Amino acid sequence: MHASRRPLQHLPQLRHLLPFLLLALASAPGRAETPPQLSGKIEVELNSGLVRGDLCLSQLPEGGAGNFLLNRGLNIRRVYDKQTALPLAFEGGDDSVGVGDAVRYSIAKGIGAAGYCVSYTGAFPVFRIDAGDWGDDDWKGLIAFDGRSIRAADQTRLFPVAELGVGGAQLETMRFDIEVDCPACRNLYMNGAAPAAGPRARFRSDTPREPMLYAGDFPVASIGGSHFIGADANAADAATIAAGIDTLAELHQQYIGLPYAERPAFLSFAAVSSKRQLGKKSWAFVTWPTVATDGRLPFSSMLETVDGKRQLLRDDIDFMSHEMAHYYFGTRYHPRGPLTWFLTESTAEFLSLKITRTVRGDLAYQAKLSKLFQRALKHQARFLPLDQVRQASDIDEEYRYQLGPLLLLALERYAGEETVRKTLGALVARPPQTPMDYNTFKAALLEAGATPAALQRYADECLRPSLAQGCLAVYRTAGVALR
Numbered sequence: 022m023h024a025s026r027r028p029l030q031h032l033p034q035l036r037h038l039l040p041f042l043l044l045a046l047a048s049a050p051g052r053a054e055t056p057p058q059l060s061g062k063i064e065v066e067l068n069s070g071l072v073r074g075d076l077c078l079s080q081l082p083e084g085g086a087g088n089f090l091l092n093r094g095l096n097i098r099r100v101y102d103k104q105t106a107l108p109l110a111f112e113g114g115d116d117s118v119g120v121g122d123a124v125r126y127s128i129a130k131g132i133g134a135a136g137y138c139v140s141y142t143g144a145f146p147v148f149r150i151d152a153g154d155w156g157d158d159d160w161k162g163l164i165a166f167d168g169r170s171i172r173a174a175d176q177t178r179l180f181p182v183a184e185l186g187v188g189g190a191q192l193e194t195m196r197f198d199i200e201v202d203c204p205a206c207r208n209l210y211m212n213g214a215a216p217a218a219g220p221r222a223r224f225r226s227d228t229p230r231e232p233m234l235y236a237g238d239f240p241v242a243s244i245g246g247s248h249f250i251g252a253d254a255n256a257a258d259a260a261t262i263a264a265g266i267d268t269l270a271e272l273h274q275q276y277i278g279l280p281y282a283e284r285p286a287f288l289s290f291a292a293v294s295s296k297r298q299l300g301k302k303s304w305a306f307v308t309w310p311t312v313a314t315d316g317r318l319p320f321s322s323m324l325e326t327v328d329g330k331r332q333l334l335r336d337d338i339d340f341m342s343h344e345m346a347h348y349y350f351g352t353r354y355h356p357r358g359p360l361t362w363f364l365t366e367s368t369a370e371f372l373s374l375k376i377t378r379t380v381r382g383d384l385a386y387q388a389k390l391s392k393l394f395q396r397a398l399k400h401q402a403r404f405l406p407l408d409q410v411r412q413a414s415d416i417d418e419e420y421r422y423q424l425g426p427l428l429l430l431a432l433e434r435y436a437g438e439e440t441v442r443k444t445l446g447a448l449v450a451r452p453p454q455t456p457m458d459y460n461t462f463k464a465a466l467l468e469a470g471a472t473p474a475a476l477q478r479y480a481d482e483c484l485r486p487s488l489a490q491g492c493l494a495v496y497r498t499a500g501v502a503l504r
């Protein structure tokens with residue numbers, strides 16, 4: 022889900038030094054490569070579904086950054102050099118190649134050091150859902166006009182995204198400086214920034230984000246450092262939600278040992294598909310730090326009353342703590358290499374399970390573990406042992422959300438809870454610049470105090486045998502005695 026960086030250069034000459042080099046780099050202070058900068062202007066007409074963009078990409082990594090992706094409904098007016106404004110020839114307009122919801126374009130040559138700009142126009146269907154005019158489908162990659170607003174999540178590629186070589190990393194996480202102009206919009210929101218009053222505003226983010234735009238006729242509020250966008254948030258409920266979020270942030274912070282300097286933004290939108298309805302929540306997506314849910318429900322729907330006290334919905338606690346863990350794994354530390362998904366998603370789910378246990382108690386926790394185990398069991402034929410994973414795609418959805426967190430919990434029983442905690446904390450504090458495979462992960466565990474013997478036993482008992490016979494089988498039933 023996140024852009025990877027340039028591979029380590031000069032590998033052949035350094036092959037004999039590699040083990041030492043990797044160890045050194047793994048513990049070197051984080052020097053994350055500068056993410057691209059997205060700047061320019063976007064204009065939106067809510068009534069007609071018209072979009073006009075003039076956006077520039079700069080601070081691109083050297084080499085191979087001449088490909089970009091742009092939503093397939095957008096027509097390019099011109100591509101030009103950012104500094105000289107001279108036109109740049111590009112391919113992809115005819116015989117276009119689709120990549121998700123986008124088309125790939127390639128600029129063969131001539132991009133100056135300042136980067137390039139793309140000027141484009143497109144129009145999209147407007148579904149006036151409040152008048153009963155629904156569409157057939159809706160998904161995160163749809164540029165959706167619901168009659169009152171435009172919703173364009175990162176996946177839509179409403180803004181150009183650089184791609185490192187054909188099929189390579191998509192540099193979708195960017196710093197941005199964007200002017201939004203939408204004459205009929207009461208309020209405007211760009212991912213992660215404070216919402217602003219319409220009809221036009223400039224949004225700047227030095228924190229790299231996946232760009233997402235939500236603009237239209239809807240209320241916004243900022244309370245306790247959290248933003249509430251798209252529906253009503255009464256002050257008391259918003260304060261309760263913000264306090265609940267603070268508790269989760271505090272727990273994450275205690276575990277990782279680094280300040281949790283982020284708060285989610287909550288967005289309530291209306292899906293345009295006739296399979297959804299207003300007033301009912303049936304779909305959620307996250308473009309961190311924005312947590313978006315459909316139904317255009319007021320934010321009080323995130324709360325329930327337990328023992329006379331208003332608190333976050335119990336299911337939302339699990340979901341939110343997983344998403345919030347991506348501040349550390351996915352934002353502060355962008356894993357790359359074979360263990361990308363294990364270190365992005367399994368770690369987030371592992372941290373969420375810890376919060377489930379603390380906030381909701383052992384029973385809820387054990388029930389979740391046994392559910393994960395039962396699900397993992399169904400898919401185990403597909404799972405490679407963690408130390409045989411060679412590429413990121415070896416770790417599929419079930420692996421990352423079901424098997425992965427159980428493997429981390431089991432690791433605690435072999436290497437020690439404190440060792441696992443220190444290892445994960447170190448990955449966030451000093452993000453490795455090298456791709457992570459099991460060997461580099463193991464090196465990080467050893468550095469945090471694991472013994473080779475303990476890790477050997479872990480490999481023998483947890484990675485080798487089938488799930489039913491291995492160390493994870495302890496999670497088979499709810500209510501097992503967990504340490």
Ligand SMILES: [Zn+2]
Binds near residue numbers: 369
């Ligand atoms: Zn996740």
